[in-house]
Amino acid sequence: MFTIDTHTHIIPKHIPDFTKKFGYGNFIRLDHHQPGRAWMMQGDNRFREIVENCWDPEVRIKDMAEHKADMQVICTIPVMFNYDVKPKDCLEISQFLNDDIAQTVNRYPDKFIGLATVPMQDVDLAVLELERCMKLGFKGVQIGSNVNNINLGEPQFHDFWAAAEKLNAAILVHPWQMMGQEHMTKYWLPWLVGMPAEISRAICSMIFGGIFEKYPNLKVCFAHGGGSFLPTISRIEHGWECRPDLVAIDNEFNPKKYLGKFWVDSHVCDHKMLQYIIDLVGADKVVQGSDYPFPLGEAVPGTLVREAPLSDETKTIIMGTAAKTWLSI
Numbered sequence: 001m002f003t004i005d006t007h008t009h010i011i012p013k014h015i016p017d018f019t020k021k022f023g024y025g026n027f028i029r030l031d032h033h034q035p036g037r038a039w040m041m042q043g044d045n046r047f048r049e050i051v052e053n054c055w056d057p058e059v060r061i062k063d064m065a066e067h068k069a070d071m072q073v074i075c076t077i078p079v080m081f082n083y084d085v086k087p088k089d090c091l092e093i094s095q096f097l098n099d100d101i102a103q104t105v106n107r108y109p110d111k112f113i114g115l116a117t118v119p120m121q122d123v124d125l126a127v128l129e130l131e132r133c134m135k136l137g138f139k140g141v142q143i144g145s146n147v148n149n150i151n152l153g154e155p156q157f158h159d160f161w162a163a164a165e166k167l168n169a170a171i172l173v174h175p176w177q178m179m180g181q182e183h184m185t186k187y188w189l190p191w192l193v194g195m196p197a198e199i200s201r202a203i204c205s206m207i208f209g210g211i212f213e214k215y216p217n218l219k220v221c222f223a224h225g226g227g228s229f230l231p232t233i234s235r236i237e238h239g240w241e242c243r244p245d246l247v248a249i250d251n252e253f254n255p256k257k258y259l260g261k262f263w264v265d266s267h268v269c270d271h272k273m274l275q276y277i278i279d280l281v282g283a284d285k286v287v288q289g290s291d292y293p294f295p296l297g298e299a300v301p302g303t304l305v306r307e308a309p310l311s312d313e314t315k316t317i318i319m320g321t322a323a324k325t326w327l328s329i
């Protein structure tokens with residue numbers, strides 16, 4: 001079974017001191033405090049400890065062999081999006097990160113597929129960088145679930161969607177800057193409550209903003225099984241039915257019309273939920289995604305799908321075929 005893991009993160013081993021360079025902010029840098037281990041530092045704060053599988057492609061390839069993953073889609077870690085800094089500085093960081101990914105993909109073209117990161121706070125710059133990356137061989141781009149709390153369905157992003165559609169770029173929407181995180185710092189709630197809500201926010205705002213109507217050939221995949229969107233789709237539909245004056249102001253169509261128009265990854269941690277999302281969007285719109293190499297991801301990527309009570313045909317689609325369509329490879 002040919003396997004593509006569509007949701008994995010990577011970071012360069014060495015990152016310039018952008019805080020020093022730009023003279024402001026708390027840009028992420030790495031403190032390699034012992035062999036194979038580094039702290040991601042945000043100013044003086046430890047954001048997260050990572051190990052060498054986060055930056056070393058050869059370590060990843062060994063893991064992939066062990067996990068029976070043929071290829072990984074690699075993209076940056078959302079904390080590196082930097083949508084809240086000066087656009088030209090974000091562009092510079094994005095180019096640095098994208099060039100690192102391009103190098104890895106060029107060295108191991110049969111192992112890795114690249115998704116870029118772009119300065120979404122300036123759509124013109126975002127489009128320029130996306131164009132550059134697609135020329136470098138990237139298959140698409142990863143973006144956040146909101147851009148400085150502006151929702152993805154807003155008109156200011158229309159030119160970005162138009163460019164992505166024209167370039168046939170696959171788009172991975174990843175939760176970040178979780179809503180309300182300042183009010184729920186305990187118990188890892190931004191990750192457990194905020195992330196699924198962020199993805200539902202992204203999908204709802206794109207549907208109700210008419211994005212899938214205006215750009216019908218967009219190839220968008222939402223992380224974490226589409227977050228809380230699919231489990232609450234009937235409530236969302238009910239809202240559209242009972243209060244069209246609030247919900248259907250920019251797009252007249254039932255939100256269920258868009259089931260099957262976008263992809264979701266398989267990282268839902270539960271066989272019944274996996275079956276449920278397959279029933280809603282179709283197996284050909286579910287792609288294996290693990291969130292490797294992070295602890296909230298699948299410890300052994302692909303286990304949920306491999307061990308699910310699904311036919312071999314369905315597993316083959318989710319583990320690889322559906323991703324080939326999404327990525328146009």
Ligand SMILES: [Zn+2]
Nearest residue numbers: 007009174291
């Ligand atoms: Zn992720």
